[in-house]
Amino acid sequence: MTSILRAKAFVLTIALPLLYLAGVSPDAPASLTLVPEAHAVVGAPLTPVSAAGVARRTTRRVVVAESSATQASAATTATAQQQAATAQQQSATAQQQSATAQQQSATAQQQQAAASRPPGAPAVGAVVAALPAGCKPETRNGIEFQNCGGVYYRAAFQGNNLVYVVQ
Amino acid sequence: MQPTVHRRLLAALSQCIAIAALTTLAAAAHAQSAGVAPEAKQILKASTDFLAGQQRFTADTRNTLEIVLKTGQKIEFNSTGRQSIQRPNKLRAERTGDLVDQVFIYDGKSLTLSNPQEKIYAQVAAPGTLEDMLDFARTKLDIVAPAGDLVYKNAYEILMDGVTEGIVVGKAVIEGVLCDHLAFRAPQTDWQIWIQQGAQPLPRKLVITTLDLPNAPQFAITVTKWNLQPTFDAKTFTFTPQAGAKQIDFLPR
Numbered sequence: 001m002t003s004i005l006r007a008k009a010f011v012l013t014i015a016l017p018l019l020y021l022a023g024v025s026p027d028a029p030a031s032l033t034l035v036p037e038a039h040a041v042v043g044a045p046l047t048p049v050s051a052a053g054v055a056r057r058t059t060r061r062v063v064v065a066e067s068s069a070t071q072a073s074a075a076t077t078a079t080a081q082q083q084a085a086t087a088q089q090q091s092a093t094a095q096q097q098s099a100t101a102q103q104q105s106a107t108a109q110q111q112q113a114a115a116s117r118p119p120g121a122p123a124v125g126a127v128v129a130a131l132p133a134g135c136k137p138e139t140r141n142g143i144e145f146q147n148c149g150g151v152y153y154r155a156a157f158q159g160n161n162l163v164y165v166v167q
Numbered sequence: 168m169q170p171t172v173h174r175r176l177l178a179a180l181s182q183c184i185a186i187a188a189l190t191t192l193a194a195a196a197h198a199q200s201a202g203v204a205p206e207a208k209q210i211l212k213a214s215t216d217f218l219a220g221q222q223r224f225t226a227d228t229r230n231t232l233e234i235v236l237k238t239g240q241k242i243e244f245n246s247t248g249r250q251s252i253q254r255p256n257k258l259r260a261e262r263t264g265d266l267v268d269q270v271f272i273y274d275g276k277s278l279t280l281s282n283p284q285e286k287i288y289a290q291v292a293a294p295g296t297l298e299d300m301l302d303f304a305r306t307k308l309d310i311v312a313p314a315g316d317l318v319y320k321n322a323y324e325i326l327m328d329g330v331t332e333g334i335v336v337g338k339a340v341i342e343g344v345l346c347d348h349l350a351f352r353a354p355q356t357d358w359q360i361w362i363q364q365g366a367q368p369l370p371r372k373l374v375i376t377t378l379d380l381p382n383a384p385q386f387a388i389t390v391t392k393w394n395l396q397p398t399f400d401a402k403t404f405t406f407t408p409q410a411g412a413k414q415i416d417f418l419p420r
Contacts (some may be wrong), residue, residue, distance in 0.1 A: 127418070144413050154415075155287055155413070155415045156289070156415050156416045156417065156418045157280055157289045157308075157415060157416070157417045157418065158309065158417075158418045159308065159309030159310055159311075160267070160269065160280070160309075160310055160311075161267075162267075162282055162285060162287065163418070165418070
């Protein structure tokens with residue numbers, strides 16, 4: 001049963017970005033969350049906040065959709081909406097879509113490479129908007145990391161948004 | 168048989184000509200309505216010039232930002248903020264709201280972005296003037312200051328870039344202050360600005376409608392209080408990390 005769930009989570013990890021690429025609402029099960037924090041949807045493409053910003057608007061980088069069994073258990077309807085918002089924003093420009101495609105293929109490669117990491121672990125270098133549940137801070141060489149079930153994350157600002165980069 | 172076809176062709180041709188003529192008329196009418204009313208330009212220019220001439224000021228603001236969900240549903244986020252500016256090279260912007268509590272400080276040499284609740288901050292060297300710093304923040308770090316256009320000394324040129332139409336809508340009262348209400352159109356955006364009447368033509372409200380996103384979401388910023396003689400102290404433009412605060416990086420764009 002557990003292995004089936006894990007396999008399902010893994011398949012969804014690969015399949016969901018594809019759905020976003022197609023600009024189709026994934027209608028993912030409500031139990032699957034991609035972006036659990038509201039601030040993840042702001043600062044993405046985007047209601048511009050300056051008139052000049054509209055004309056000068058450039059492509060925003062995309063916070064990679066992450067799905068894992070840990071997050072799946074923490075999902076709510078509200079986060080499903082936010083996820084939909086992210087999907088909307090991700091489909092806003094073709095450039096972003098191709099960026100997603102690159103990140104997604106990187107995800108697939110790295111997932112194959114990192115066999116020693118926990119199953120369903122996000123790709124190294126992936127950027128997520130929120131940490132999964134049950135993380136513990138850990139300091140290495142004076143830098144604070146979050147240890148989330150064996151996967152390490154480091155906080156960073158992406159634009160105005162606090163995000164976490166998978167190590 | 169043959170003449171009937173001919174008549175039909177002629178009828179179709181004359182219809183085409185009529186439609187073409189109507190289209191031309193409509194285009195002409197449109198061309199007439201397009202353009203920016205001189206009075207709208209004049210009121211806006213007076214305001215941006217006035218603000219460019221202010222060496223120190225604070226503006227307390229109330230912001231609303233609409234986000235369109237995939238379903239088409241609009242969600243509105245609210246925040247309040249205080250912007251403190253000292254030309255040519257100091258800025259502090261604080262905002263508190265639904266999404267995040269954040270402080271942005273520019274001291275003329277570096278800029279710092281801090282989330283006090285999460286006790287984290289990032290700092291990076293920045294250009295030496297407000298204008299260059301705002302460009303740097305937007306192009307290199309993806310940080311956009313809400314309504315930051317207004318802070319530029321050449322705000323008028325920035326705002327009017329690409330504008331095709333502009334009118335004076337009329338009089339309006341914003342936060343109890345009598346204003347001129349202006350409305351402008353550009354290819355991807357409609358925007359409206361309310362400018363205080365009298366000797367201090369301060370912008371009181373700005374609404375930006377984004378036309379190239381589904382359901383045309385809006386961003387609105389209302390200035391609840393202007394202070395043109397603020398008292399700044401050494402702390403205003405200096406970032407001091409709180410106890411236990413962790414420094415993080417800006418992800419390169």
